[in-house]
Amino acid sequence: MRILVTGGAGYIGSVSVERLLAAGHAVWVLDDTSTGHAAAVPPEVRFSRSTYADENQVTRLLVDNAIEAILHCAARSLVGESIRNPSIYYRANVVGGVALLEAARRAGVERFVFSSTAAVYGVPVASPITELAPLDPINPYGETKRTFEGALRWYGTAYGLRSIALRYFNVAGASERNGEDHDPETHLVPTIIGALVSSLPMTLFGGDYPTPDGTPIRDYIHVEDLADAHLLALEATSEPIQPGVEAAVPLNLGTGTGFSVREVLAAAEKVVGKPVPHTIGPRRAGDPPILVASAERAREVLGWTPRRGSLTEMIGSAWQWRQTHPGGYDQA
Ligand SMILES: NC(=O)c1ccc[n+]([C@@H]2O[C@H](COP(=O)([O-])OP(=O)(O)OC[C@H]3O[C@@H](n4cnc5c(N)ncnc54)[C@H](O)[C@@H]3O)[C@@H](O)[C@H]2O)c1
Missing domain, CATH: 3.40.50.720 (NAD(P)-binding Rossmann-like Domain)
Structure with missing residues (x-):
């Protein structure tokens, strides 16, 4: 085609x-x-x-x-x-x-x-x-x-x-060749990686959501x-x-599975082997507590199944890409 x-x-x-x-x-x-x-x-x-x-x-x-x-x-x-x-x-x-x-x-x-x-x-x-x-x-x-x-x-x-x-x-995640390089960066995984690399604390937007650990739950793909x-x-x-x-x-x-912001942080700490510096700030306007997809229809219509659904694979590939592109694309 x-x-x-x-x-x-x-x-x-x-x-x-x-x-x-x-x-x-x-x-x-x-x-x-x-x-x-x-x-x-x-x-x-x-x-x-x-x-x-x-x-x-x-x-x-x-x-x-x-x-x-x-x-x-x-x-x-x-x-x-x-x-x-x-x-x-x-x-x-x-x-x-x-x-x-x-x-x-x-x-x-x-x-x-x-x-x-x-x-x-x-x-x-x-x-x-x-x-x-x-x-x-x-x-x-x-x-x-x-x-x-x-x-x-x-x-x-x-x-x-x-x-x-x-x-x-x-x-989230990266291929071997391409990854996420935005300015400003608003997505969680590259923000975590930025905090790990710089040792500057990132802000979690709200710790008082009606979820088990108080942080919003999202479906990562x-x-x-x-x-x-x-x-x-x-x-x-x-x-x-x-x-x-x-x-x-x-x-x-999506994958149909939700992870809280704290769970993503914990997974990143496991992948990288050091704590993610962070502080808790106020909630961000318009952030719902939980967003999880039913991906059943995509399975039926496309025959599609997500094969890399673990946080370890997503964060691990993003971390790997950052190692090979420490300054993003411009200084690769
Ligand atoms: N990243 C996510 O988590 C996410 C989630 C839901 C939906 N989306 C959607 O996926 C798409 C891609 O997102 P992304 O994260 O890769 O964003 P991105 O900003 O990395 O990619 C968008 C690309 O479009 C180009 N572009 C913007 N305006 C253009 C124009 N007028 N003409 C030609 N090129 C133009 C940009 O230069 C950029 O390369 C977007 O439509 C976004 O709304 C992304």
């Missing part, structure tokens, strides 16, 4: 590119490197350093290279920033996203896989969360992802676009398991996903 990956220089996109290449697909990366790194793109991949929001340019790229499917990983994805500045999020994730859909339509690309998020559910009413749970995002980030999922559905109904929206829970799901999802768009079902399919990607 000839696949365009937007955001292929980012954390999840770059590991997915590796997986697609290993499966024998031809890959093009479109990334403006606003939060990604050119060094994350393997030299054999054709790399266009520009935005997915330029409809005419993307249409040309799709037509000239006879692209058959798009994996859309690029987005703005910081919750706090989205609350402070929703305009950036609507422009990038919705307006830009629709420009990409229009380019796909003009170029006749009918297969689309989208990086969505558990943030579309907001504060869930039940756990584990299934795809039938109400969508009620509590920040502009989640809202713009939900809006784009809606566009996928209607483009499916009207224009025959076949799409899968993968709703990721908390992604290894980035390489996620990459496997992307490959399967792209392959699954070759024909209508399930007869009689609408053309746009949302699927949760």
Whole structure:
């Protein structure tokens, strides 16, 4: 398959590119490197350093290279920033996203896989969360992802676009080649690793949640398991996903197991062999106590099973990547 990956220089996109290449697909990366790194793109991949929001340019790229499917990983994805500045999020994730859909339509690309998020559910009413749970995002980030999922559905109904929206829970870990290098870093595992390396204390946001140890519980998924799901999802768009079902399919990607922040800290201490310096701060606005996925539907539809579900594997691979990239990509 000839696949365009937007955001292929980012954390999840770059590991997915590796997986697609290993499966024998031809890959093009479109990334403006606003939060990604050119060094994350393997030299054999054709790399266009520009935005997915330029409809005419993307249409040309799709037509000239006879692209058959798009994996859309690029987005703005910081919750706090989205609350402070929703305009950036609507422009990038919705307006830009629709420009990409229009380019796909003009170029006749009918297969689309989208990086969505558990943030579309907001504060869930039940756990584990299934795809039938109400969508009620509590920040502009989640809202713009939900809006784009809606566009996928209607483009499916009207224009025959076949799409899968993968709703990721908390992604962690690294491949041998690619890992997480964000500035600012808001994710737990790289923040723990940063605290271990610098010996500067990190802050746990709240120790008084209604959970057994008082810290929030999340469902962590290894980035390489996620990459496997992307490959399967792209392959699954070759024909209508399930007869009689609408053309746009949302699927949760998690392991179905929750770990508290303290449990992740303890696992990191075991992997690295020293204590994680930390302090307890106030809760962060909009952090639900528990977010755990039911990934049953992804198993059924894609035949996907997470194979690297232990915290040791996720933290161990992230730690290993940090050892080989002490300054991140720029000083590798
Ligand atoms: N990391 C997680 O835990 C997580 C969880 C749920 C959902 N997601 C979603 O997964 C996707 C990838 O996340 P990530 O953690 O790899 O983020 P990332 O910031 O590492 O990767 C995003 C990439 O998109 C690129 N990009 C941004 N705007 C662009 C534009 N207009 N044109 C071209 N490229 C652009 C960035 O340069 C970057 O390389 C995002 O859509 C995010 O919302 C991530």
